[in-house]
Amino acid sequence: xxxxxxxxxxxxxxxxxxxxxxxxxxxxxxxxxxxxxxxxxxxxxxxxxxxxxxxxxxxxxxxxxxxxxxxxxxxxxxxxxxxxxxxxxxxxxxxxxxxxxxxxxxxxxxxxxxxxxxxxxxxxxxxxxxxxxxxxxxxxxxxxxxxxxxxxxxxxxxxxxxxxxxxxxxxxxxxxxxxxxxxxxxxxxxxxxxxxxxxxxxxxxxxxxxxxxxxxxxxxxxxxxxxxxxxxxxxxxxxxxxxxxxxxxxxxxxxxxx
Ligand code: IPD
Numbered sequence: 001x002x003x004x005x006x007x008x009x010x011x012x013x014x015x016x017x018x019x020x021x022x023x024x025x026x027x028x029x030x031x032x033x034x035x036x037x038x039x040x041x042x043x044x045x046x047x048x049x050x051x052x053x054x055x056x057x058x059x060x061x062x063x064x065x066x067x068x069x070x071x072x073x074x075x076x077x078x079x080x081x082x083x084x085x086x087x088x089x090x091x092x093x094x095x096x097x098x099x100x101x102x103x104x105x106x107x108x109x110x111x112x113x114x115x116x117x118x119x120x121x122x123x124x125x126x127x128x129x130x131x132x133x134x135x136x137x138x139x140x141x142x143x144x145x146x147x148x149x150x151x152x153x154x155x156x157x158x159x160x161x162x163x164x165x166x167x168x169x170x171x172x173x174x175x176x177x178x179x180x181x182x183x184x185x186x187x188x189x190x191x192x193x194x195x196x197x198x199x200x201x202x203x204x205x206x207x208x209x210x211x212x213x214x215x216x217x218x219x220x221x222x223x224x225x226x227x228x229x230x231x232x233x234x235x236x237x238x239x240x241x242x243x244x245x246x247x248x249x250x251x252x253x254x255x256x257x258x
Contacts, residue, residue, distance in 0.1 A: 001122050004111040007050035008097045011043040012115035015082065015097070018042070019116070022091055033155040035085050040064055043081035043097060051077050051099075058101075063207045076102045078233075080207035083112075084183030098185035100210030110211030112189045121189040121215055129192050129218035138221035138242040139194035144174040147245055150187040151178055152201035163257045167200070170256035171249070184238070188212025191240045192219035198241030198249050202226070206233040213238075222246040226253055 018025060018039035025037045044064050051058065057072030063080045070076070077099060082088050084095030093116045101109040112121040121136070123129035129136040141147055149171065154164050172178055179196065181187055184204055190196040192215035209232060213223045224230060225237040228250055232238045241249050 001109055001111065001124055003051065003054040004099045004101065004109065005113070005120055005122060007047050007054075008099060008111055008113040008120070010050055011046040011081070011097055012113060014042045014046065015039060016115055019088065019091075019093075022089055025089070027089060031155065033086065035089060036064055037082075037085065037089060039088065040081045040085060044079065047077075047079055047081060047097070047099065061206060063205065074104050078102060078107075078207050078210040080185060080205075083185040083208055084181075087182040092182065094181050094186060095183055096186050096189075098207065098211040100207075100214060102210070107210055107214050110214030112185045112211050112215060114186060114189075119189075121192065121211075123192070123214045123218035125214065125218070127218070129215045131189075131193055136192045136215070136219040137194060138191060138216065138219045139197045140244075141197045141242065142244040144245060144248055145176060147175045147197035148177040148179065149175055149241075149249070150181055150190060150196045150199040152182075152184055152187070152204065153180055154201075154203040164202070166256040167253050170252050171200075174248075174252060184208040185212045188216050188223070188238075188240055191221055191242075192216045194219075194242075198239075198245050200239045200249060200253060202237045204232075204236045204238055209233070209238050212240075216240050224250070226250065 027037045058075040059070035060068040061078045080098040088095040096114045108125040187199040223240040
C-alpha cells in the first residue's frame with residue numbers, strides 16, 4: 001500500500017498541473033465518448049515507473065497501454081491513470097487515480113486517490129479500508145426509499161441506452177436519489193465511505209473498478225456482477241451496496257431486464 005500510495009501522490013503532481021491548463025492538453029478520441037489526453041499518458045508513465053522500481057517483476061494491466069506481462073506471473077497491477085477523464089477534460093473536479101494489486105487472480109489491495117480534495121482511499125484484503133487515516137464503513141441504511149445510489153451511463157454505441165434506461169426507471173421508483181458522478185472508482189469509494197448506499201453500472205472496464213472493489217469489500221459491503229457472481233472484471237458489470245441493500249438492488253436490476 002505504501003508503494004501504491006507513494007506512486008499515486010507522485011503522479012498526481014503532473015495531473016494537478018495539467019488540470020490547471022486542460023485547454024493546452026493533446027486529446028484524442030478512442031471511441032464515441034472515450035478520450036485519452038497527454039495527462040493520462042503522463043500519469044500512467046509515472047505510475048509504471050514507480051511501481052516497477054519498487055516491484056520489478058510484477059505485470060501490468062493499464063487503461064492506455066494494455067497488458068504487460070511481468071516475470072512474476074502471480075502479481076499484476078491494474079491501473080486507471082485518470083478515472084473520470086471526461087470530467088477532467090471539462091474542468092469538472094471529480095476524477096482520480098486508481099491502482100489495484102491482483103495476486104493469483106484475486107484483488108488484494110486498492111488505492112483510489114482524488115488529488116483535488118487530497119482524498120486517499122486505500123484498502124488491503126483483511127486489513128480494512130481507509131480514507132486518509134479514517135477507517136471506512138459502508139452505510140447502515142436499510143430501506144431503499146432512504147438510499148442514494150450512484151450509477152454510470154453506458155456510452156452510446158457501446159451497450160446501447162435502452163437497457164440502462166429501464167434499469168434507471170426501475171431503480172428511481174424506489175430510492176431517494178440517483179447520482180451520476182462520472183468516475184466509477186470514486187463511485188465505489190463513495191459506497192465504501194457510506195456517502196452512497198450503492199452503485200451499479202455495466203459496460204465498465206477492469207481498471208475502472210478493480211481498486212474500488214477492494215475498498216467496498218474491506219468497508220463491509222458487497223460487490224458482484226448482475227448475477228450475484230464475482231466475474232465483474234470479465235463481464236464489466238458491477239453492483240455494489242451495503243449488506244441490507246445489495247440484494248434488493250440486484251433484484252430491481254434483474255427485473256428491469258429479465
Ligand atoms: C469512465 C468513468 C465513468 C464510467 C465509464 C468509464 P474513464 O472511466 O469511470 O464513470 O461511467 O464507464 O469508462 O474512461 O474516465 O477512465
